[in-house]
Amino acid sequence: MKLKVYADRMSQPSRAILIFCKVNGIDFEEIHIELSKRQQLSPEFQAINPFKKVPAIVDGRFNLFESHAILIYIASAFPGVADHWYPADVSRKAKIHAVLDWHHLNLRRGA
Template sequence: MVLELYLDLLSQPCRAIYIFAKKNGIPFQLRTVELLKGQHLSDAFAQVNPLKKVPAMKDGDFTLTESPWVLAAKFSKAVPSWLHGAREWRQQWGRTSSGRPMRSS
């Protein structure tokens, strides 16, 4: 099963994820979502991300829709030992890009 990235490379957060994946040799299938054409507002894309925003990442049945967490998940694929530092990372960065506090486990 291949990692699917839903991106519009005109978007800076999307470009960051794309560059990160390429630089770290993480295999993925690019699913282009053209924001200027309103493709992110389609019912088809709403099945991937009900918030209708990019970037989004789909790995089998697992989907992430906020760029910092997409990067974090991809980094864990590039460096599996990173998961041991995930808790400290969450404590340091502690908020989602929307500004809402994250739930700590």
């Protein structure tokens, strides 16, 4: 089953997921959630993401939201994603988590 990415291209975190999938050759279906029309508040989307924000993904029977969690999942779950995106080595992986945490707390504050 094809990965479904729920996104609005006006959302920077959504664009990060879409670009990551394209760069890594991941077969996915983009499902546009138009934030300006408040589509993220629909009961159907709330069943995918109870926080009512994009991006979110559905991979088979598995739902996930929050862009950093999605990036980590995709890098780990899909074959062919280069190791430099999310390395198997624990110390290198910890460095990536540090940067992702810094990014969220500094660049995305208030978003």
